[in-house]
Amino acid sequence: MNEIVSRQIQLRNSIIGIPKPEEFQLIEEPLTEPAVGEVLVENIFISVDPYMRGGMRSVDPGQALQGGCVGKVIESSSEKLCVGDYVVGYLGWRDYYVATDDNLQTVNTSIAPLQSFLGAVGMPGRTAYFGLLDIGQPKEGETVFVSAAAGAVGSIVCQIAKIKGCRVVASAGTDEKLEWLTDKAGVDAVINYKKVDNLEEELRRQCPDGIDIYFENVGGIHLQAALSVMNRHGRIPLCGMISQYNDVEPTPGPTNLSSAIGKRIKIQGFIVTDYENRNHEFYNDMRKWIAEDKIIWEETIIEGLDNAPKAFISLFTGEKMGKVVVRL
Amino acid sequence: MNEIVSRQIQLRNSIIGIPKPEEFQLIEEPLTEPAVGEVLVENIFISVDPYMRGGMRSVDPGQALQGGCVGKVIESSSEKLCVGDYVVGYLGWRDYYVATDDNLQTVNTSIAPLQSFLGAVGMPGRTAYFGLLDIGQPKEGETVFVSAAAGAVGSIVCQIAKIKGCRVVASAGTDEKLEWLTDKAGVDAVINYKKVDNLEEELRRQCPDGIDIYFENVGGIHLQAALSVMNRHGRIPLCGMISQYNDVEPTPGPTNLSSAIGKRIKIQGFIVTDYENRNHEFYNDMRKWIAEDKIIWEETIIEGLDNAPKAFISLFTGEKMGKVVVRL
Incomplete structure (x- = not known):
């Protein structure tokens, strides 16, 4: 050579x-x-x-x-x-x-x-798929809140949650992203977290039946607000906390973590590589969903x-x- | 009448x-x-x-x-x-x-x-039993850290964890309690959290193989320290956060919650009344363990x-x- x-x-x-x-x-x-x-x-x-x-x-x-x-x-x-x-x-x-x-x-x-x-058909897609389905365990009719919802992972989470019959509320930081989420990804409600004064109040408005699954990509005020609006037996797949990755000083966690006790909330971290022996499930489903135009990116x-x-x-x-x- | x-x-x-x-x-x-x-x-x-x-x-x-x-x-x-x-x-x-x-x-x-x-054979005992066994899923040889370990719930958690073959590290706030935990309840190591300067360092010393299960009764610095020392795939049954119950202002949560992502930690709240249809399991085991002197209180x-x-x-x-x- x-x-x-x-x-x-x-x-x-x-x-x-x-x-x-x-x-x-x-x-x-x-x-x-x-x-x-x-x-x-x-x-x-x-x-x-x-x-x-x-x-x-x-x-x-x-x-x-x-x-x-x-x-x-x-x-x-x-x-x-x-x-x-x-x-x-x-x-x-x-x-x-x-x-x-x-x-x-x-x-x-x-x-x-x-x-x-x-x-979408790589690591971020698999992260969305296994995090939502395995940790989140969505059931038809439940409300799923997704932060960083127009991102590589969040955008796929939103659409898989819709396929599973959930109501999806998506948070992102630009109106262009919200437009895409509504018009293309088909989510039910959107929140521009940079434009709301009180994320918890806005979340309560957009999730009148509470949140059953919060797919956590962001951390900080998103987690705090979501915990407040979570329903009993809610699930929080911990995928990322991007708002904190560049912190110089450690950010305090949510002040309402103890509400997870009475509400029986499960908060669970995961890493996609743990699911490697189940990748075929992902590819089988994604091939079908893409062909049916149910997943775009x-x-x-x-x-x-x-x-x-x-x-x-x-x-x-x-x-x-x-x-x-x-x-x- | x-x-x-x-x-x-x-x-x-x-x-x-x-x-x-x-x-x-x-x-x-x-x-x-x-x-x-x-x-x-x-x-x-x-x-x-x-x-x-x-x-x-x-x-x-x-x-x-x-x-x-x-x-x-x-x-x-x-x-x-x-x-x-x-x-x-x-x-x-x-x-x-x-x-x-x-x-x-x-x-x-x-x-x-x-x-x-x-x-011991009532609500606190059932809380210990189902919280440790159902949420914690202890395996032989694992390390279990219990806070408020001399309390109604904690003291039973410690002993059930020992029965399941775990190494048990117990935290309490008086030397009298630590003595009871060591001499009577048979735990492997004790921490007087009121006497240590740095709970995380002490916990690291007492848990050289890390923590697999942290049975959370206390909140605050206990949760922060435990998260730092938790192993991959660790479990944290959230039973209580007594250190925060009288707070006038909300206490910030742990700054290291994001470590639960990479470590795949499950943090799960629970309420004992959800297990009422399984109470017979508790009574069957407790009757046996009490007769064998494996559980005291x-x-x-x-x-x-x-x-x-x-x-x-x-x-x-x-x-x-x-x-x-x-x-x-």
């Missing part, structure tokens, strides 16, 4: 507070040839996701970043993967990488476009590896619709 | 902050004769429990108090209950009451003394209805051992 030099984004230092573009750096790294069982992959899309902020709290200088990515096998010493195969991997934030075939999943682009394997595609830090930072300003990916 | 006048304790007003004896008043109330299906009961022991504080936040002037009690049927117009039967009822805080037989349970004093049907018996308010207030100062009951 010709020697391939991969460009990759590293962190200069641990990040405190809101990440700034200058805290990231682009470096070049020569790649070794694939050994037996390995392949060389050219990344086509890389993912930026809020969870990545956690790993940036404490890093060694020059530490490589990782993350979801989808690319094409361009050299193979593997019996399982051929040149030309499209694969999802976990070495994003770079142009090329060499990895063992065990850590890569081939993708079937008859279900959805390539980049969507980083979004938005993507914001940002061009160029150089812009990956800005794409990542945009997750916290809330300016982008749906899943944010970077095209290389 | 001769007309019976029952003395009962009422609240003068809604209680804000730590309850004071003068906020309670003793009044007399003539009772009507039992109608068909009803009985007249003479209370022998009445219960004071932390949960009662919740109902005191907003009361009408002169509102009667309710609570667990155990007494003797002294007149019966019921086909189910005879004069002389001992029954557990829910009209405590008074000498006598008339109630329909449906709301009363007869007690079998071959299992335990009468007053213990308000404690402490009771603090306070004399006289007049002293019921003081008995109740003592729950929040933490001065009494085990279950506090009032003997009439």
Whole structure:
């Protein structure tokens, strides 16, 4: 093989507070040839996701970043993967990488476009699916409240909840997002949390029968307000708390957590990788729902590896619709 | 029947902050004769429990108090209950009451003394049993941390966790309680939370393998410290948050609640009455465990209805051992 030099984004230092573009750096790294069982992959899309902020709290200088990515096998010493195969991997934030075939999943682009394997039919979609269905256990007629509802995870949660016969109330921070949620995703009520004086009161207005499931993506006042409006035996899948990821000082939790006792509320954290042995359930359902036009999604595609830090930072300003990916 | 006048304790007003004896008043109330299906009961022991504080936040002037009690049927117009039967009822805080037989349970004093049907073999015991076993799902070799561990609920949680093969770490606020927990209840490690500078550090020392189940009776710094030391897939049955019951201003929740996401922690509130159809499981196990000396308990018996308010207030100062009951 010709020697391939991969460009990759590293962190200069641990990040405190809101990440700034200058805290990231682009470096070049020569790649070794694939050994037996390995392949060389050219990344086509890389993912930026809020969870990545956690790993940036404490890093060694020059530490490589990782993350979801989808690319094409361009050299193979593997019996399982051929040149030309499209694969999802976990070495994003770079142009090329060499990895063992065990850590890569081939993708079937008859279900959805390539980049969507980083979004609706990828990790965020599975997070929505297993978090809502396994932890949330929605029942027909129940009310589901979703925060960050126009995001990669939230937008899928909203639509699966509708498929399951629930009333869906969605919170987001721009009117464009609310319009999409109402007109395209078919939610029943929307809240622009940046425009309401009292989120709890607004939530009570929009959820006259209370909340049975709060799909938690945000933390802070969203959790506090939701707890107040939760019904008995309510469920709160804890997926993320994006409002707190850049906090310099720890944010106090909700003052009304003790209401979970009398209301028998279940608050449960989960990580999507725990459901890997059930991924077939997700793909079977999603293939059907997509074909029936019951699940749609938005993507914001940002061009160029150089812009990956800005794409990542945009997750916290809330300016982008749906899943944010970077095209290389 | 001769007309019976029952003395009962009422609240003068809604209680804000730590309850004071003068906020309670003793009044007399003539009772009507039992109608068909009803009985007249003479209370022998009445219960004071932390949960009662919740109902005191907003009361009408002169509102009667309710609570667990155990007494003797002294007149019966019921086909189910005879004069002389001992029954557990829910009209405590008074000498006598008339109630329909449906709301009363007869007690079998071959299992335990009468007053213990308000404690170890009553509501607090069932709370410990179902909270630990159903929500906590203890497995052999796991570490269980119990706060308010010398209390009516906590002391039973500790011993059931030991029966299930767990390592038990118990927190309480006096050395006398810690001694009882170590020498009598057989827990593996104890923490006097009033004497440690940093509860989280002490908890880490006493739980070198982390915490798998935190049985939450206390709230505040206990929950914060426990969350930090919890293992992946840990469970937190939310039974009570006694440290917060007298708060005038709402107490912020733990700052580390978001750690429940990555650690896949389940935090679940519960109320013992939801398990009424499974009470036989509790009685079957407890009868056996008591006979095998695997479950013991402490009771603090306070004399006289007049002293019921003081008995109740003592729950929040933490001065009494085990279950506090009032003997009439």
